[in-house]
Amino acid sequence: MAKIKVLILDNDTTSRDILNKSLEESKDIEVVGIAFNEKIALDKMRLLNPDAVIFGNNFNDLSASLFTKKLLEAYPGKGVIIITDSNSKNQASDTIEALGHGAFDVVLRPDPNISDIEKIKFIERNLSSKIRCFSIKKFSRMARLLTPIEETQPYNGNFKPSCVKKYENSKFEIVLIGVSTGGPEVLTNLIPEIPKNFPIPILIVMHMPKIFTKPMSDSINRVSKIKFKEAEDNEVLKTGTGYLAPGGIHLIIRRNLKGELYVLFEDTPPVNSCKPAVDVLFKSAVGIVREKAISVVLTGMGSDGTEGVRALKENNVPCIVQDKESSVVWGMPGSVAEAGLADEILPLNMIAKRLTDLVMK
Template sequence: MPYKVLVVDDSSFFRRRLTDILNADPNLNVIDVAVNGIEAVEKAKILKPDVITMDIEMPHLNGIDAVKQIMKHSPTSIIMFSSLTHEGAKITLDALDAGALDFLPKKFSEIAKTTSDAGRVLRQRVTQLARKNSTIKVRANLRDVVANKPPVKKVLSVVTQKSQAVIQKSPQNYKILTIGTSTGGPIALQKVLTQLPDNFPVPILIVQHMPASFTKAFANRLNNLCKISVKEAATGDQLKAGHAYVAPGGKQMVIDGNNSTAKLKIIDDVSERVAFKPSVDITFASAARVFGKDVLSLILTGMGSDGKDGCRLLKGKGATVWSQDEESCVVYGMPQAVAKAGLSDEELPLDKISSSILKVFDLK
């Protein structure tokens, strides 16, 4: 059965265009459209779509407030359409905070070079979120069954056993923490990083797949929320304990020097060879070269397999790799690629990652 999609936008042209693109995939079916946030909230309750595409600027009720109401009354996977501007970045991050899972540029030319490629990316992203929504509904049904208290102890053990990993203080002297993520990453990173103390003993490198106009706003938001210092990385930044550096969108972030004089170098990358800019693989490879075994690396929620090759290089040096578990991921792509390749030392639920980091570094 095709996944059900609700398209929300006040532009009739965009609604028609988006509907045609999504319906080109037999696994997707646009079941209805809404012209403002109020309609979106009501139709989400009645139609129970698998995924909603949501515009931000709309009359009567804007996209952010609509997301808040939908997530309160009828939780659904939502992908936002945003302008790639600094102001658009801040608004989109607000939408992700409200409960949206992903975002795409409203100008299709900013998604991909050709219209056909943009359509393919859009359909792929919507399908991934629709799958996640179906999983959410299955889990909700399971919780309802548990609430009715039939003999379900075996079911409960299956659901929870992945969360039983025990992390202890590491005898390894980690000198850096590296994190790679994509779809679902902004909120996942926020949950992890806000739990770290200001005296965190090593620097943190963050590679989040994100447009160039978004990364500075994202870094500033994290800096305002976290006890550690967070900034968009720049060439010449010295790696300092208790500081996190977000790779700029559209560029590559690498470590220069050696492990005692490490600095960051930001590279303009016009190569067609590397799909992601920034790329987790490239940053992780430089961490492997400079810090060897003394790296703790995390692969969080995200589409695709970026990070797998970088983790392979890190493991070859004796470094430690953790990946987020399937149940807590928005998209179990990047962590799955690492886990399936046998590169993950631990698969952890999102709500256990920050406490596990604190234990490894013997922090309270």
């Protein structure tokens, strides 16, 4: 089997060496070139034709967003994975913009205080899996996600199994969404299709480091018809508003004495190696919202969300999962579907319409 060819672009010698050594540990990945500026990187793209570029986001004169835009315009279908610091708000905003331009994913740079050996292990563990993920699901197929709803056949019920008919007359209070790899692209396409008068809140857990969730929510809010924001501790949920869980903390749902739904932060250990975890949010809603929720599981690696959906099923909560073709990775939605817990399996460009039909019938 051919190796996945990777080009490293980083202007820091030590960082380049660590990236190179970490990827050398992977038998299925080959570093075919190293560049320390944009011109060399673009020349090597033409000469070496790598599958993906690893962009070290530490340039003073080159932003990840502009580089990603330029590279993918010239070489559509290539992967861009960004390595960025965990404490730079400027880099975080730039990275979110790069994801909007089609960058595949982001990896946090390892703690500068740990040893080089630990840095290599950290990068190998966190970066290699994303490179493999990109290779399995070539990013060019994400073009399906960008097809406007009006250019597809309208939702006509063909995807709806008969078992969902019992939900048609339900009065829902909240939509709960879980998403991981590919989430920024998916949410940027899904949320703007939710109508302005959507009458219930939408609560989302995405596997994303803390530094990115605020700029991510701000970015979605700029293109959304509903208000979209990062969730706050003890915040009462409002109708027609979308909330993104902050990174690094679990999010749970509760009901106050007035009967209002609100969210709490819960600083407990990771679940499914994730914090926040979709399972934690979904399970917290079981005794609170009962049958008045809709669960949605979108693209992502792993199986986070499956046990949460299973728990929600005790209250007959319907579950929609994204289909394999429109997912970047059909791990999380595939796990729910294979467990027999999905009521509907839909392409991304039909999910907003389906939610609107269920909630605003």
